[in-house]
Amino acid sequence: MATEDTIHQYNLSIFESYLKDVRTGTTSSMVSLAFLLVISIESVDRGMLAIWFALIFITAAVKFFSYRFFDPNFDAQSLARFEGVHHLIQAFSGIAWGSSCFFLLKSGDLNGNESLVLNILCVLVAYSAVVMSASSTGMLTFVTPIIASMLIYFATDLTHYHWWFVATLLLAGASAIFGKTNKKHVLSQVESQLLNKRYIDELNRVKASVQRANLDLVKKNEALVIAQERLRMLATNDELTQVFNRRHAMTYLEKVFAELSRRPDDFVVVLADIDHFKSINDRYGHPAGDLVLRGFSKMLKEQLRQVDTVARFGGEEFLIMLPKTRELEVKAIIQRLCDAVAAQPYKLQGQSVKVTSSFGLASYQVGDTIEKLIERADQALYHAKKSGRNTVKTYYEADMAAYIAAV
Secondary structure, rough: OOOOOHHHHHHHHHHHHHHHHHHHHHHHHHHHHHHHHHHHOOOOOHHHHHHHHHHHHHHHHHHHHHHOOOOOOOOOOHHHHHHHHHHHHHHHHHHHHHHHHHHHHOOOOOHHHHHHHHHHHHHHHHHHHHHHHOHHHHHHHHHHHHHHHHHHHHHHOHHHHHHHHHHHHHHHHHHHHHHHHHHHHHHHHHHHHHHHHHHHHHHHHHHHHHHHHHHHHHOOOOHHHHHHHHHHHHHHHOOOOEOOOOOHHHHHHHHHHHHHHHOOOOEEEEEEEOOOOHHHHHHHHHHHHHHHHHHHHHHHHHHHHHHHHHHHEEEOOOEEEEEOHHHHHHHHHHHHHHHHHHOOOOOEHHHHHHOEEEEEEEOOOOOHHHHHHHHHHHHHHHHHHHOOOOOOOEEEHHHHEEEEEEE
16 A cells, blocks of 8 residues: 555656646747747737737746756645646746637638638647646636637637637547546656655665675774784784783794704704893883883884794893804894894983893704704803893803803
């Protein structure tokens, strides 16, 4: 069952289609007006002709431009008011055209021009009945005054106009039949357009819904990717310093050792420790200590090569892993790093504080385990601290110092 809104939309579409046809018909009727003016200018009083022309032209112009005031979004009351005004204009236009019989014809004088005038009026009636058939009321308010005027005029002199009287009656009947037939065609077209519009609107609604769902899905996927990346970072990176954590370092070393067991190569690990870090925390507070840790890790990443790997191994201790590099080269790299750290003071509680670091190196040896290699690097670091800190020591140097001390 059709809803009130559907019926209203149907009525709007019908009337809009009718108004477009009225504009077309009005344009065509202006051609007829010009032709009638030309053939009547010599036989009709100029003053009467001017009045007749003005009546038709003004009503036609008002009717033509009334379409501009039609709003496809009219509510039911607004549409009813607009239709009422338009039909009134149509009636005046029909009366103006019907007056042609009284302005342009001379009773009983059926010369060539007057027959032409009557033929034009008949064609205008038939044409209007078909063109304006979308609205029965609109068509009738225009055509009825014309036919009535013709019948009244012919009835005053049936001796001369009896055939025209009969022809006009037949024209009225034929116009009604053709108008009704064409209206069905017009209404069918409008119904198809409305149905297509409903399908298109529904399709657009579904399309918009799918697009919104896709957009939501994209956003959720992006959020999921970000969350997964965040989890990955938390699993492999130290949150404070943004270098790798101990877990990732051990996983990396397992892969390296698996490769070294098949193809031995140069590989050096370095344990780095910030000197007197506990006193920095005690004196300036843990936020200051965090600042030093972030600054130190940043310097490690900046000073080392892309192939090298840095991880926070615990507290203020960092593990540096340098593949395919001999110990002597590594010591030179780490010494530059040690000097750079010492040359970069930190601003802690408004004070410029110098921070130094100590480094212990150990090289991979065939048959090593991860624990043995890190233990040797730790012994080298211990020797560096024992040697006064702010220095770089190798396991060989630590081992020699231990040997000398024992002797």
